Amino acid sequence: MASPATMLVLCLRTTTMSAVKIVVAESIADAGLELLAAYAQVDLATEADHEELTRRLREADALVVRSATQVDARMIGASPKLRVIGRAGIGVDNIDLEAATRAGVLVVNAPQANTVSAAEHTMALLLAQARNIAQADAALRNGSWDRKRFRGVEVHGKTLGIIGLGNIGTLVAKRAAAFGMRLIGYDPYVLPARASRVGVELCADLAGLCAEADFITVHLPRTRETEGLIGADLFALMQDGVRIVNTSRGGIVDEEALADAVRSGKVAGAALDVYSSEPLRDSPLFELPQVVLTPHLGASTREAQDRAATDVAEAVVAALNGELVLSAVNVDLGQDISDEVRRFLAVAEHLGKVFVALAGGLPRVLTIRAEGRLGEYAIRPLRLGVLKGVLAGSSDAPVSYVNAPAMAADRGVSVEEESSDEARGYQSVFRVSGVVAGRTISVAGTVGRGPLIAGILGFALELPLANHLLIIRNEDIPGMIGRVGTLLGELDINIADMVLGRSQDHPGIALMALSVDRSMSDAELDGLRAMEGVGEAVEVELDLH
Structure with missing residues (x-):
């Protein structure tokens, strides 16, 4: 049975007269759907294939996706009205950002939605592989009581190397500090003072971090520069017995190289939540009991999914209103x-x-x-x-x-x-x-x-912004205010606010700035400009929300 929010969206789809259309290509939490449906016509296309989705986007102003939908250049090019693409989550690997930018389409995401969940999952994986929790659980269920075999290591007093000190990396640092870990980090975009506020000592380069860390956790976006970054060359620089965690993006850790490092003993344990190809069906890591694997669960909490849906819905609506969205990716x-x-x-x-x-x-x-x-x-x-x-x-x-x-x-x-x-x-x-x-x-x-x-124009004055502004530069002589007011009154234009200004740099000239209740026609403006004493009259139309 459809959820209440889904039923609301379906109802609005058939009854709303809104000119704005938002296509939702993947399931998001009901709270997000409700926000979108309150603003525009929502087209639920969660069962549509790529061709059908492309067809339905031809009249769409916005598209909302998660991670499965591939938004390519062809899809964007076939959507002439598209103004914003919303990703209910953080990563935008599935969206062609260059094509979106060329088309003037804003891409927004929900960068804060899963930060707590991802940081907590990082700590869960770090502890799970340090204490062999997954392996011990499986063995016990199979009838084996073997305490010696699953002896682990403490994290207290160990050095944690954090690669990437963005929102999630910073939250991991705070949680790891509570476990008594020494924190070092590498992030070329973070100043030492900022890192020190969360107890992290910055390393000059990755090589320095690898040489010191007992545990390494990765918190980077997947880009051309970071793809395959944690590979054989870096593993060679790490301490023997190092332990690796990656909950950021797949493809940053070279999984073949990681498997080799685990087999050789260079890496004592690893825990991954993301992979170069998902869903993961076959991997050399499957055969290694020292490695804990989870199916991209970093954001899989009820709280994170609710936040992702509402955050991206609010960002999409703001973008459609012409506002600058601070979570804009491109x-x-x-x-x-x-x-x-x-x-x-x-x-x-x-x-x-x-x-x-x-x-x-x-x-x-x-x-x-x-x-x-x-x-x-x-x-x-x-x-x-x-x-x-x-x-x-x-x-x-x-x-x-x-x-x-x-x-x-x-x-x-x-x-x-x-x-x-x-x-x-x-x-x-x-x-x-x-x-x-x-x-x-x-x-x-x-x-x-x-x-x-x-x-x-160099005249000091103070006027609240309004939808209809009138700016008049005139001779600084008696009667000008009355003349302008009389003319506007005859045109049935109400003055909401008026301010006057003088400038020492413009002797004999004054400036009037008015907010009025409606715009003026060209003929009405020409009449104002022709008035004796008026040197310039300009109307400004603002779209205040």
């Missing part, structure tokens, strides 16, 4: 996005739209500047947001965080970053500027109770 967001940068993500994109509306074109060089507390952090995500806003405001082609950098390069737009630890009047300010047709255009924004414009 967008370079840099390392460790700070909370302060996160607060400015929406501001950056909207400032890009305001900039291009004022400029009426694209600059060759776009300068972004972070000031105050914001200036202490890497702001690459804000660069992407600005580019998306600028290009969306100047192009009819779909723009996403995935294709914005390539589109900018095609149009000859480069970005320069600046920062300062000072922000006059605010804790943090973000500025965007550039020269278009010989004129310098600048806008600034900040975050208070919500996102705010903090400056336009």
Whole structure:
């Protein structure tokens, strides 16, 4: 019998009028299905083969998979409306990232969903092979009571080498420390100070780690660089009697070389949860009692599956809403996005739209500047947001965080970053500027109770962002506010907010910035621009969620 969430999805599939369609190709937890069904039409395609799935994706905006579905270039190319692919889990080996990126399709996953489960499974395997638990259990069930044969080793006081200090590697370090293990690690992307916070001493290279470690655990993604990384050459550098655990990705540990190392006695024990080819049907490791094997169970807990489903559903919905999803796999967001940068993500994109509306074109060089507390952090995500806003405001082609950098390069737009630890009047300010047709255009924004414009064209003012903005540069003379207000009233356009600004750099000129309740027609804008005293009037349309 179908679950309640599945029945809900099937019902919505026949009754919803939503224009957004999400295809779910593999089973995910009910909580994730419910989130997707609340947002869009959900097409459950869990029984579809590759050809049928490709056909059903022709009208789809999003695809959700786990690890079994192969999302190749042909499938992506045959899906013209596809905007996001969600992987309910961590690894994306089954998705052609290059094809997705070329098509401007965002690929998101659930990187935090199974971290605890994977770290716990790592510790379970480490202990299982150290104490021969699986072998002893099998022998006892077969009637053999042989305590001497299954004598193991303690982990207390031993050195654990952790290859890869991402989320899972860090959690393993914390758990291993509780067992009294000495921790060393190798990760070229982690600074020594960060490693030391979890009690890990960083090694300069893999050779150094292999020479010291009694146990080695692997926590790496599978890439061209890591495939076959733990092979015969590295085994030769390890201590005699070393023990190996891999719960990350298959293919990183050379299974043939591992079998040889176990037979020779170089490796005293090993435990694997992932393999170069899955499902594993035949392996030289099967005949070795020193090796514990599990069928890719790292994420197989009720809690992890629920989190994977809800996390990827939330990411897919956010991507369909045009938001920058921090779990995006094929967008370079840099390392460790700070909370302060996160607060400015929406501001950056909207400032890009305001900039291009004022400029009426694209600059060759776009300068972004972070000031105050914001200036202490890497702001690459804000660069992407600005580019998306600028290009969306100047192009009819779909723009996403995935294709914005390539589109900018095609149009000859480069970005320069600046920062300062000072922000006059605010804790943090973000500025965007550039020269278009010989004129310098600048806008600034900040975050208070919500996102705010903090400056336009060098005029200091403060206006909450809204869907319909009107920016007017006018002579600084009496009566201008009344004239503008009267005209808008005659057009039945309600003013929701209005601010005024002056600048010492522009004597005799003032700036009005208004948020209004509806957009203006071209004829209405022309009437405003023709008003005596008005030098410039620009409308900015923002899509605030």
